[in-house]
Amino acid sequence: MDTDLIRFVAGRLLQGALVVLGVATLVFVLLHLAPGDPLTVLSDAPQVAPEALRQVRRDFGLDRPIGEQYVRYLARLVQGDLGVSITQHRPVTTALAGAIPHTLLLAAAALLVDFAVGIGIGVAQGRRAGTRTDRLLSVVTITLYATPVFAFGLLLLGVFGETLGWFPLGGSVDPIRHAGLSVIGRAMDRLHHLALPALTLGLVAAAYTARHQRSALLDVIQQDFVRAARGRGLAEHAVLVRHALRNALTPTITLAGLALPALLSGSVLVESVFGWPGMGRLAAEAIGRRDYPIVTAAAIFAAAMVVVGNLLADLAARAADPRLRSVR
């Protein structure tokens, strides 16, 4: 492992930590900007006695000066204490720990669909630029791009779930039969439930990727080294794959880093449509109940995931393009 790489990763991790810190600070500021204090939202609830509320305020240190509150907030955060859910009466960390793996699984599967379909269509379009196939595919991608992810999910659910019955209507596992299945059976059950949500999220993301990949390929194909490769007598196939495509894929890999925030946003809606027990659905439900600790923790965690995702995408880009390796 070369020192350049270590320095790069270390630097980026430090930057990322600062960003997450910044997010946590923004959340803190927002919480305290609201009139009253974070517990004001509860004071309307009739069953909460004013005296009990005052006690809770003292317990949470909400009557302390704001600077001290900030420090205590950060200290708790660093230790992994994200607070207690107001409605679920358990630590937020526990609630999130159960939900995050599901979101990660969904995001990973969606990314797979995104790349497979998006790159496939983008490359197909780039090679046939200007033809009817290209224009037709453009219409498809731009329409998909304009479709709300939850509406698309409902469409898939309606057609493939309810009407055709090919896929289950929600959840991550079959509530009744899952426990009794074999290991393979359980894996298949999970995949079966994963299919529609992953396709929903992945295909909408693929529309964006395809548009990007198409223009990336067109940019590269025009470049001199592609013509030079032909001029040296290389076979057309080698020119396309080894020269054009290799270079056109690098920007798409970087795009993966940019796709992650959109995927996480989309997952809130897709998880709600399909009843997928992930972080997004947790956050959405928490809002309805004004359970802000869960929502803010989810936001902070989402930011952390974006930071890590960007770092991974940059590492992949460095691996693909040697010119990036000498950069700081």
Add this chain to the structure above:
Amino acid sequence: MTPLLEIEHLSVSFATRAGPARAVDDVALAIAPGETVTLVGESGCGKTVTALSLLRLLPASATLGPASRIRFDGRDVLALDREELRRLRGGAIGMVFQEPAASLNPVLTIGAHVVETIQAHDDVAGATARTRARELLATVGLRDPERLMARYPHELSGGMQQRAYLAMALAARPRLLIADEPTTALDVTTQAQILALLADLTGRLGMAMLLITHNLGIAAAVADRVAVMYAGRIVELAPRAALFARPAHPYTRGLLQAAPRLDGPARPTPAIPGAVPSATAWPDGCRFRPRCGHAWERCRTEPGLAEAGTDHVARCWLVTERPEGPA
């Protein structure tokens, strides 16, 4: 002797928003085996397009005129099928481009480049190809070929990149090398080195070369014959000595006069007035007429190539005729 390369009536047009641009208009040229011909002209005169058309590397927006003929070693290049064309490119005809950095794939090592070129023309195993690659890189004057092969293009200087590219172009022992402004992107010292290398290699390998440049000095250094291009046409073609001693076309004379000289007192270099016209609207009659100090009535009709000496032609009425009336 049968020419190695014969170009006849070559015309290339591009579709542009302002109408068709006839970048190359009825160009004829022949190159004998082992001969170096330089094609000289300002930017926009059509010389690069001419070079690209020899290997059919023009973009899809380019159309060749129906009378265009390109014959290499007796075979019609324009009629070759895809596989034959592929074998010709980088095979019997090698090509080197202007910007070596742009001609190399940034994500492949130099070694990968050379080996893939070797294997495109010769069915050899990887190890043999690698050995040949090292030899080729040494032939073009690169030291420590083994280490170089592991490097990426962006890690090399311009001169080294161009040498490496040259090595690839020579991989299949071509009989003709097309060099499109191979030194323009390099500094002067490196230019001289690359030119010397080219002269040396063409001599040793008995290779013909079509060298394209806008620099008359380069033509003077390496050419056997010089062709001057203007506005899509060849306006003068002569052996090197004759061209520089007795330029027959006003444009050639203008180019020679415009070159700064170190002998004699310093004086402002006379530039050719005006600018190169646009390829969508060549002037009527002689295309150089708007900028020519000797233009007269006759020039309203475009001249053909007239004999100005042995093997020396120029596209100007003044070669064979005199203007009537007061000068």
Add this chain to the structure above:
Amino acid sequence: MTRLQVGSGLVGVLLLLAVLAPVLATHPPHVQLDLDALRNAGPSLTHPLGTDPYSRDLLSRVLHGARVSLGIAVLAVLVAVIVGVTVGVVSGWAGGVLDAVLMRIVDAALAVPRLFTVLVPLALWEHVTVPAIIAILGGTGWFAMSRLVRAEVRAARARPWVAAARAVGVPPIRIVARHLLPNIAGPVIVVATMGIGQVVLLEAGLSYLGLGVPQPLPSWGSIIADGQPVLRAAPWVAGSAGLALVATVLAFTLVGDGLRERLDPRAS
């Protein structure tokens, strides 16, 4: 026809429909017409798009929904543009600590996925009204714009003629107004147009989740939510609002793409 023409035409039609909704709608959008007999009725002459599970005429709901969704999106983007350009100009011009602090805030905010940045203030807001939604959507949408503007301002600030103007004593506001703002107008317009489409989707998502426009105000997102339980029996409920959404976002995306080609030569 170019993308710009198709998109602009579509946008024009949509805006017209939105503005004329009260005139065009045959029924008030929130009136439940007949609690039993008219639930989930299919498209007919009296109800061209059918009715929803609450016996409300869908055409009227979708038309009024256009007013709500488009109105919110346009106003929210306006807020985002004003804030984003202001912050970008201030940050780019002033430089130094102010710039560093502002840009750190922007970096942090951009690291959070957009929907989450909206959910956090939403969770803290007591009574969500339409103005509140506009404020939240606009208030969380200016970050990328400010970065864009800041980059332009910094580049322009370094130009010789700007330095000359400053040396002569021209007040910064005039320099900004006469030299910088016209230059950034193009990219800002492109981003804003694409932004309208994105905010329409965002607002629809929020309304779908029940976190957006308060009932009984119709929003395309909430209409889709209404249609989910009866998806097989009455697909026209979710379908009509869904198509309206796709058409709207498509229109603004086409216009944005077309404008980008014309106004922003630097973009690929």
